[in-house]
Amino acid sequence: xxxxxxxxxxxxxPATQVEHDMIGKxxxxxxxxxxLPPRLRARINAFDPGQFDLPTLADELARRPVLxxxxxxxxxxxxxxxxxxxxxxxxxxxxxxxxxxxxEPDDIDHVVYATPFRGVRRLIKRIEDLVLxxxxxMLCAVPMLLIALAVRLTSKGPALFRQRRLGEDGVEFTILKxxxxxxxxTRDDGAQVVQATRGDxxxxxxxxxxxxxxxxxxxxxxxxxxxxxxLVGPRPHAIAHNALYRTKILEYMRxxxxxxxxxxWAQVNGLRGETDTLDKMVARVEHDLDYIRKWSLWFDVKILxxxxxxxxxxxxxx
Numbered sequence: 602x603x604x605x606x607x608x609x610x611x612x613x614x615p616a617t618q619v620e621h622d623m624i625g626k627x628x629x630x631x632x633x634x635x636x637l638p639p640r641l642r643a644r645i646n647a648f649d650p651g652q653f654d655l656p657t658l659a660d661e662l663a664r665r666p667v668l669x670x671x672x673x674x675x676x677x678x679x680x681x682x683x684x685x686x687x688x689x690x691x692x693x694x695x696x697x698x699x700x701x702x703x704x705e706p707d708d709i710d711h712v713v714y715a716t717p718f719r720g721v722r723r724l725i726k727r728i729e730d731l732v733l734x735x736x737x738x739m740l741c742a743v744p745m746l747l748i749a750l751a752v753r754l755t756s757k758g759p760a761l762f763r764q765r766r767l768g769e770d771g772v773e774f775t776i777l778k779x780x781x782x783x784x785x786x787t788r789d790d791g792a793q794v795v796q797a798t799r800g801d802x803x804x805x806x807x808x809x810x811x812x813x814x815x816x817x818x819x820x821x822x823x824x825x826x827x828x829x830x831x832l833v834g835p836r837p838h839a840i841a842h843n844a845l846y847r848t849k850i851l852e853y854m855r856x857x858x859x860x861x862x863x864x865x866w867a868q869v870n871g872l873r874g875e876t877d878t879l880d881k882m883v884a885r886v887e888h889d890l891d892y893i894r895k896w897s898l899w900f901d902v903k904i905l906x907x908x909x910x911x912x913x914x915x916x917x918x919x
Contacts, residue, residue, distance in 0.1 A: 602673060603628065603644060604658055605698060609677040611650035612694035621645060623683035627676055659701035674699060717893050718859055725898060726860075730832050733905070734825040737832075745819050748779055748811070756805045758784030761820055766837035769860045774829040776837060777820035781808025815914070821863045833901040834862025835889035836873070846882055856889045864908040866892035866900075871913035 606624045610616035624645060625637045662673070674695060681691040718726055749760035762780040765773055782803045804812065811817040824830040830837070835856040838846075846853045867873070867888035876882040892900070908914055 602662070602676075603641065604648070604653065605673060606677055606680045607645065607648045608650060608653045608655070609680045609691065609694055609698075611648075612681070612691050617684050619684045620680055623680050627679060655697060655701050662702065673702070717896065722896070726831060729898060729901060730825050733832055734822055738822045738826070741819055741822070748816060748819070751807055752780055755807045756783060765840055766861065767840060767843055767857060768829050768837065769857060771857050774824065776830075777823055779811055779817040779820060781805060781811050781817050815908070818863055825863060829860070831860040831862050832864070833904045834860050834865055835892070836865050836868060837861035849879060850883055850886055853886055855893070856886065859893055864904060864914075865889060866904055869904055869907035869911050869914045873914075
């Protein structure tokens with residue numbers, strides 16, 4: 602177990618002192634002691650990553666399971682995240698460790714990101730987006746023009762708000778929305794993005810109504826027709842939020858194995874708005890992954906119906 606954590610710490614570069622300290626802390630917690638025994642401290646200092654053999658370690662763990670395999674994977678991830686620099690090399694080590702431990706797919710799907718929409722399923726999903734998206738756009742064309750005009754007349758600035766987001770397989774695209782904030786606050790596209798809060802002074806009076814009714818999302822129909830988004834899917838988050846939550850929620854990036862949606866299963870269950878606690882984002886991700894696992898054409902129709910007529914979808918809309 603110790604060797605697995607040490608190998609994880611060395612997987613991208615020589616282990617840092619922060620990673621060594623995290624290993625010591627985790628071991629103390631597992632053994633319920635306040636200080637690491639000298640023999641383990643010596644083993645940490647003497648570890649040679651060049652001599653590490655993953656198959657041999659996996660065989661040893663299989664013969665003498667000290668703790669659950671999934672738990673071991675979580676411990677190695679904590680070590681990798683200790684220096685706030687989780688990268689692809691460390692992800693690859695965790696993937697190799699998962700396979701070496703012969704974990705079941707349900708145990709390693711936070712590492713292995715298989716694309717769920719392929720072949721016929723992908724074709725059906727695209728036809729759905731093109732047909733329904735075109736119909737909705739034709740129905741909403743005049744209201745959208747009126748909203749755009751109202752935005753321009755009631756506050757200074759453009760009618761549309763543009764922001765970079767990550768789509769399917771992490772491909773970057775520009776999302777479109779009706780502008781709901783004063784123009785000086787709509788350039789929020791950097792390393793830090795401040796989420797809207799209840800009573801947020803940045804939101805215009807018209808913008809508050811657009812957010813509450815979700816009409817600010819209508820321009821995303823153009824994103825759907827272009828192929829960057831789908832009518833239904835996990836809502837795309839700001840790039841800065843992806844960078845933050847990727848290191849905090851094990852399965853977060855699985856959301857990006859499908860196209861992001863204008864609406865989603867999380868939103869119609871009231872999980873929208875500010876994520877001021879990690880638990881709120883975890884609940885949203887759980888619903889997104891549940892949608893990916895259970896997807897069907899009728900599931901999409903149900904979500905679209907609830908988006909238009911459901912009560913929960915209006916919760917936390919500010």
